[in-house]
Amino acid sequence: AQSVTQLDSHVSVSEGTPVLLRCNYSSSYSPSLFWYVQHPNKGLQLLLKYTSAATLVKGINGFEAEFKKSETSFHLTKPSAHMSDAAEYFCAVSGLGGGNKLTFGTGTQLKVEL
Amino acid sequence: DAMVIQNPRYQVTQFGKPVTLSCSQTLNHNVMYWYQQKSSQAPKLLFHYYDKDFNNEADTPDNFQSRRPNTSFCFLDIRSPGLGDAAMYLCATSRDLPSSSYNEQFFGPGTRLTVL
Numbered sequence: 116a117q118s119v120t121q122l123d124s125h126v127s128v129s130e131g132t133p134v135l136l137r138c139n140y141s142s143s144y145s146p147s148l149f150w151y152v153q154h155p156n157k158g159l160q161l162l163l164k165y166t167s168a169a170t171l172v173k174g175i176n177g178f179e180a181e182f183k184k185s186e187t188s189f190h191l192t193k194p195s196a197h198m199s200d201a202a203e204y205f206c207a208v209s210g211l212g213g214g215n216k217l218t219f220g221t222g223t224q225l226k227v228e229l
Numbered sequence: 230d231a232m233v234i235q236n237p238r239y240q241v242t243q244f245g246k247p248v249t250l251s252c253s254q255t256l257n258h259n260v261m262y263w264y265q266q267k268s269s270q271a272p273k274l275l276f277h278y279y280d281k282d283f284n285n286e287a288d289t290p291d292n293f294q295s296r297r298p299n300t301s302f303c304f305l306d307i308r309s310p311g312l313g314d315a316a317m318y319l320c321a322t323s324r325d326l327p328s329s330s331y332n333e334q335f336f337g338p339g340t341r342l343t344v345l
Binding site for chain 2: 147149151156157158159160161164166205209210215216217219220221222
């Protein structure tokens with residue numbers, strides 16, 4: 116079985132400060148890990164994907180995530196938040212042990228303040 | 230640009246009146262998915278097609294059906310919508326199944342369903 120835990124349901128940062136969105140996963144096999152972003156009333160957009168190549172994955176819009184097997188974590192970071200980053204962020208896992216489905220976390224709402 | 234398109238973006242129906250949501254893709258992907266997303270929740274997989282093979286999630290109500298007449302199109306039919314079916318419905322595609330290497334899912338913009 117596989118699962119994802121997003122440790123914070125809401126994160127608030129000031130514009131220009133770093134962003135950290137936390138994700139821990141559980142998977143019996145080598146997983147694929149994803150971060151998606153969803154703006155209000157929009158579909159999900161893929162930010163980045165980990166597939167056992169490099170542990171530090173760079174995505175779109177300046178986001179990156181580091182896969183840490185020892186900590187079973189895949190936290191999303193960005194050095195400097197922008198107002199347009201305000202959205203819901205979902206961490207997700209898929210792999211051989213997951214019944215051929217993408218399992219999402221419960222999401223983290225990111226608020227960016229001036 | 231290759232993309233996933235959903236129509237309509239907003240759909241209003243009456244309690245018990247059948248409704249069909251549409252999804253099309255220009256990515257030529259083998260797999261198409263339908264998700265239900267309620268407010269402030271993660272998307273919940275309803276079913277998926279791998280080519281013509283239909284795979285229903287165990288907890289998807291019988292009220293929800295799907296059709297995939299060709300590679301490009303996939304439909305979600307809700308036979309008798311209830312108030313609890315009001316949600317955002319997301320269509321997604323991927324080149325191959327989640328257990329494979331080509332498993333990135335590309336989402337459409339969603340259809341927001343309101344049931345009166």
